[in-house]
Amino acid sequence: MKTTQHGRNMKQYGKEYNRTKKNVLTEVAGHSQKAKYMLGAAMAASLILIFIVVTLFTRMTSDLTETEEFQGDATKAAAQIEQYANNGEYAALFDYCKEQNIAFQRTGPLSSYYPVIESAQQYSLIESTLDNIKEHKEYAYYQYQVLCTYLSKFYRLSYLSQYNNIEGAINEINAAILNQMITQLGKKLQEIYPVTDEDLASFPGMTSARIESILDLRSGKNEEVK
Numbered sequence: 001m002k003t004t005q006h007g008r009n010m011k012q013y014g015k016e017y018n019r020t021k022k023n024v025l026t027e028v029a030g031h032s033q034k035a036k037y038m039l040g041a042a043m044a045a046s047l048i049l050i051f052i053v054v055t056l057f058t059r060m061t062s063d064l065t066e067t068e069e070f071q072g073d074a075t076k077a078a079a080q081i082e083q084y085a086n087n088g089e090y091a092a093l094f095d096y097c098k099e100q101n102i103a104f105q106r107t108g109p110l111s112s113y114y115p116v117i118e119s120a121q122q123y124s125l126i127e128s129t130l131d132n133i134k135e136h137k138e139y140a141y142y143q144y145q146v147l148c149t150y151l152s153k154f155y156r157l158s159y160l161s162q163y164n165n166i167e168g169a170i171n172e173i174n175a176a177i178l179n180q181m182i183t184q185l186g187k188k189l190q191e192i193y194p195v196t197d198e199d200l201a202s203f204p205g206m207t208s209a210r211i212e213s214i215l216d217l218r219s220g221k222n223e224e225v226k
Contacts, residue, residue, distance in 0.1 A: 068101045069101060069105070069108060070100060070101045070102050070105065070108055070109065070110060071101070072100055074109035074110055077100060077102060077110055078110060078113070080096060081093060081096070081097065081102075081110070081113055081116070081117075082173065082177075084096060085116065085120075085177040085180070085181075088180065088181075088184050090119075090120040090123040090124060090127075090181055090184075091120070091123070091124035091127055091128075093116070093117070093120045094117060094120040094121045094123075094124050095124075097113075097117045097120075102117065103117050103121070104117075106166055107167075111166055111167065111168070111169070112166070112167065112168035112169050112171065112174070113169075113174070114163060114166050114169055115157070115158075115160055115163045115166075115169050115174055115178065116174055116177050116178065116181075118157045119154060119157045119158050119178055119181055120181070122150060122153055122154040122157055123154060123181055123185060125150050126147065126150045126151060126154060126185060126188075127188065129143050129146055129147045129150060130147070130188055130189070130191075130192060133147065133192060134192060144212070144215075145208070145212065148208040148209070148211045148212040148215065149208045151189075151203065151208065151211050152206060152207055152208040152211055154185065155182075155203050155204040155205065155206070156205075158178045158181065158182055158204070159204070160174060160175055160178060182204075186200040193215050193218055193219060194218045194219065195214065195215065195218050196218070199214050199218065202214075
């Protein structure tokens with residue numbers, strides 16, 4: 001009798017086991033399916049985001065590199081460029097050149113100003129970044145490395161000798177404008193960071209990381225320049 005009861009118990013246990021196993025597998029399969037849906041949705045969202053970012057970047061790059069040819073009076077435009085430069089209005093200089101389809105042109109009647117315009121664009125970015133650092137100190141940390149990257153690129157662009165493949169680009173007017181631009185930028189930096197004139201003189205040719213280490217040193221963040 002005990003054997004019969006044991007058999008019935010084992011049979012019932014087997015049924016319960018199979019039922020439980022089926023329920024568990026069904027639930028696991030359900031979670032697995034949900035996970036697949038969630039993963040698919042996340043991947044789709046990521047792809048959409050990547051598409052948006054790439055599209056925006058492409059448009060921005062297009063705006064900065066694809067311009068129509070200059071159609072105005074080259075003599076008047078040259079005078080306007082030099083006036084902005086003499087006044088130290090480099091952001092306005094770049095904006096004017098962009099509006100007049102002069103910027104980014106390595107050939108044409110005003111291509112000799114290419115080094116000045118390129119440097120003025122970078123100067124404009126640095127000036128804007130410095131303004132943001134002064135006005136929004138809570139975000140200064142995030143702007144800091146961007147600033148150093150801009151600075152490194154500006155000093156690279158200000159080397160006039162590298163533009164010998166652009167007709168008329170190496171001349172005394174451009175050299176004077178670029179020197180004035182470098183001097184004015186140094187003064188703007190010194191309004192925020194306690195860098196010395198010797199520091200500023202050493203920045204050309206430095207990497208952004210090296211410039212950052214010097215700014216850190218002068219600001220008391222590092223004990224020594226590495």
